[in-house]
Amino acid sequence: MRKLLLFGIVLLFAGFGLTAAGQAESVQQDEPVVIRIQGYGGQDPAIVVRLLNEVIGADLEKDNIKLVYEPIEGDYNAGLYNSLSAGTAGDILYVPVETAPGIIATGQIQPLNGLIDTTPFIDSLIEAYTINGDIFGIPKDFNTLVLYYNMDLFDEAGVEYPTDNETWSSLARKAEAISALGSDMYGIAFQPSYDRFGAFTFGAGWTPFDSQGKTNLMDPAFVSTFTWYTDLIKSGAAVMPSDLGQGWTGGAFATEQVGMALEGAWMIGFLNNDAPNIPFESALLPAADDGTKGNFLYTVAYGINRQTENLDAAVKVLAALTSEKAQQFILEEGLAIPSRKSLADNPYFKNDSREARANKAVFVGSSTGNVLGYQFGNVGTDWMTPINTAIVTVAAGEVSVQEALQAAQREIDEMMK
Numbered sequence: 001m002r003k004l005l006l007f008g009i010v011l012l013f014a015g016f017g018l019t020a021a022g023q024a025e026s027v028q029q030d031e032p033v034v035i036r037i038q039g040y041g042g043q044d045p046a047i048v049v050r051l052l053n054e055v056i057g058a059d060l061e062k063d064n065i066k067l068v069y070e071p072i073e074g075d076y077n078a079g080l081y082n083s084l085s086a087g088t089a090g091d092i093l094y095v096p097v098e099t100a101p102g103i104i105a106t107g108q109i110q111p112l113n114g115l116i117d118t119t120p121f122i123d124s125l126i127e128a129y130t131i132n133g134d135i136f137g138i139p140k141d142f143n144t145l146v147l148y149y150n151m152d153l154f155d156e157a158g159v160e161y162p163t164d165n166e167t168w169s170s171l172a173r174k175a176e177a178i179s180a181l182g183s184d185m186y187g188i189a190f191q192p193s194y195d196r197f198g199a200f201t202f203g204a205g206w207t208p209f210d211s212q213g214k215t216n217l218m219d220p221a222f223v224s225t226f227t228w229y230t231d232l233i234k235s236g237a238a239v240m241p242s243d244l245g246q247g248w249t250g251g252a253f254a255t256e257q258v259g260m261a262l263e264g265a266w267m268i269g270f271l272n273n274d275a276p277n278i279p280f281e282s283a284l285l286p287a288a289d290d291g292t293k294g295n296f297l298y299t300v301a302y303g304i305n306r307q308t309e310n311l312d313a314a315v316k317v318l319a320a321l322t323s324e325k326a327q328q329f330i331l332e333e334g335l336a337i338p339s340r341k342s343l344a345d346n347p348y349f350k351n352d353s354r355e356a357r358a359n360k361a362v363f364v365g366s367s368t369g370n371v372l373g374y375q376f377g378n379v380g381t382d383w384m385t386p387i388n389t390a391i392v393t394v395a396a397g398e399v400s401v402q403e404a405l406q407a408a409q410r411e412i413d414e415m416m417k
Contacts, residue, residue, distance in 0.1 A: 032066040033313045037321075038083065038090030040300075041073035047333060055329045056320040065313050077103075084108045087307065091314045092321070095137045095303040097128050097373040098381060103303075104129075105378055109136045110304040115315050121322075121339050122366050128373030129301050137301025138322045141336035143264035144295045144365035145199050146358060147171075147286065148271075151279040153178055153185070153259045162260065164361075166286035168200070168228060171260075175237040178259035186239035188260040189252035190229060192391040194384035195296070195374065196249065196262050201225045202294025202370040203287055209377055214416065217387070217409045225288075226390070226401060233395040240395065254278065264298060265337060265362045268355050282358040284365060293369030299339070337363050379415050386411035 039048060052067045060067060070090055072079035077099050083089040084106060095103055103109060111134040112118070118126050118135055122142075129137035149162050159177045166174075175187025190196065198208075206221040216222070232238035241252040253261040254275035261267070262285065271280055287293040302321055304314045320326065327338030331348055337359060343349075349360040365371070376383035386408035394404045 030064070032061075032064050033310050034066045034068055035092060035310060035313055035317045036090035037067060037069050037092045037302075037317070038080065039069065039071060039094040040076055041071035045069060045071045051321075051326060051329055055326055056323065060317060060320055063313070063316060065317060067317065081106075084305075089305050089307070091305055091308040091310055092317060093303050093305055095129070095301045097139075097297060097299045097301070098375050100129060100137065100301070100373070100375055101131070102378045102380060104131055104136045108306050110306045110308070110311070111136060112138065112304070112318075115304075116319060120341060122341055124297060124366055124371045124373075125299055125301075125339050128297055128299065128375065129303075137303040138318060139299045139301045139339040140322060141327070141330050141338050142297055142299035142366060143266065143336055144297060144362050144371065145196065145262045145264055145285055146282045146361040146365060147260055147262060147284065148253060148267055148280050148282050148358070149260045150253070150256065150258070151281060153181065153256075157181055157259075161281065162283040162286075164284040166283065167289050167291070168203075168286055169289055171286040172228075172232060172237060175232060175260065176235070179237045184257055186252075186258050187237045188232070188239075188262075189241055189244075189246075189249035189258045190233055190238040191249050191262075192233075192240050192242075192395060193388045197226075197229050197387075197391060198374075198384075199262070199285060199294050199296050200229060200288075202296075202372055203285075203292050204294070205288075205292065205370065207370075207372070213377060215383070215409075215412050217390075217405045217412065223401065223405065226394075226405065230391060230394040230401065234397065240392075253280075265359055268358050272355075281354055282361050284361055284368060287369065295365045295369060295371045296374045297366060297371055298374050331359075337366075377416075383412065383415060 048069050052069060057067060080093060113135055116138055121138060125139040125142055126135060129135055147162055151161065154161050157177045159174050162174065178187040179185055201222050204221040204225045206219055208215055210216060233240060239252065239258065241247060241249055244252045244255055244257060246252045249261040250263050250267050250270050252258045256278060271278060285293055285295055302318050304318060308314050324340060327340055327343060330336060331338050331343065331346065344363060349356055390404035390408040393399050394401055
């Protein structure tokens with residue numbers, strides 16, 4: 001009897017042991033996979049956290065995936081390079097288009113070929129993240145440039161509003177007519193920098209890097225565009241924002257001394273808040289006189305850290321972050337334009353409002369003409385500094401176009417050695 005009792009106790013404890021082990025194993029299996037998403041600080045965390053919690057989080061919880069957003073405050077690119085170097089980077093990373101080639105060159109971004117279906121996304125956006133046939137990012141949203149105009153000033157000058165079919169010549173004529181309204185009036189605000197001027201060079205057929213990765217500022221397409229742009233400033237038909245005490249073309253436009261400005265969708269909120277009395281509308285960027293348009297893609301993609309230990313989960317999260325549901329949320333927030341082709345027919349764009357029309361123009365601009373990413377090879381943003389300097393010095397009448405571009409070419413060649 002005593003032996004039976006002891007045997008029963010042993011079985012009882014053995015049973016508890018198995019149950020406890022089973023529970024431990026069950027707990028271990030239920031432990032979620034944590035996917036860290038590294039992105040911008042500033043205003044992004046509030047929006048991204050809402051996206052994660054309200055839009056895609058519940059679906060991913062079913063796959064036992066937990067999402068954590070880790071913003072990098074301050075200089076994002078420096079912070080990202082540091083975290084990649086230290087091995088502390090997130091599983092999913094923002095990859096800005098302007099620094100994408102350099103980030104990808106580190107070898108620490110996972111190629112997405114065969115992992116993500118890229119066909120639903122705008123071709124030009126995917127191309128901006130494609131190197132030697134490998135795709136390294138799925139753009140989460142984007143902006144292009146559109147032409148904003150002040151309807152009151154056009155009415156006062158008796159000039160027809162800009163249309164989607166403007167050319168450089170017709171734009172110049174309309175700018176000259178607006179500037180004729182007074183000595184303190186200007187047809188258009190031209191930022192003396194590549195980030196606006198460059199879009200016109202693409203329309204002329206120029207590309208920043210040739211097949212050998214070199215930059216040629218003496219290309220006739222670049223020279224002719226540069227001359228047209230700086231001549232408008234020198235004539236007074238265009239004005240640099242700094243001449244009106246402003247830091248960007250949106251600020252210059254808001255003074256009501258400027259008829260037109262080139263900006264992205266971010267202009268809409270600024271004007272509604274800071275210049276609510278300006279009756280503005282928008283149109284596509286003008287084409288070169290041969291009918292070819294150019295534009296910039298300002299975008300950020302989601303990339304995957306090549307060192308992630310949770311590749312399958314990271315792929316699921318990336319797909320969710322760029323899903324139609326997530327992109328509809330981004331569109332309705334009015335922050336940027338989602339990257340899926342299907343958004344072209346979204347009811348939002350059909351609203352009878354200047355905001356919807358401007359956003360539609362931004363969307364259409366991504367597929368109209370020669371559209372290139374706002375990027376600078378492996379050199380980084382310093383690449384455009386000589387071009388910016390050349391615009392300023394020529395517009396001020398300090399040097400000729402030839403002298404300015406030769407000096408800029410020497411500087412860029414030195415950078416690219």
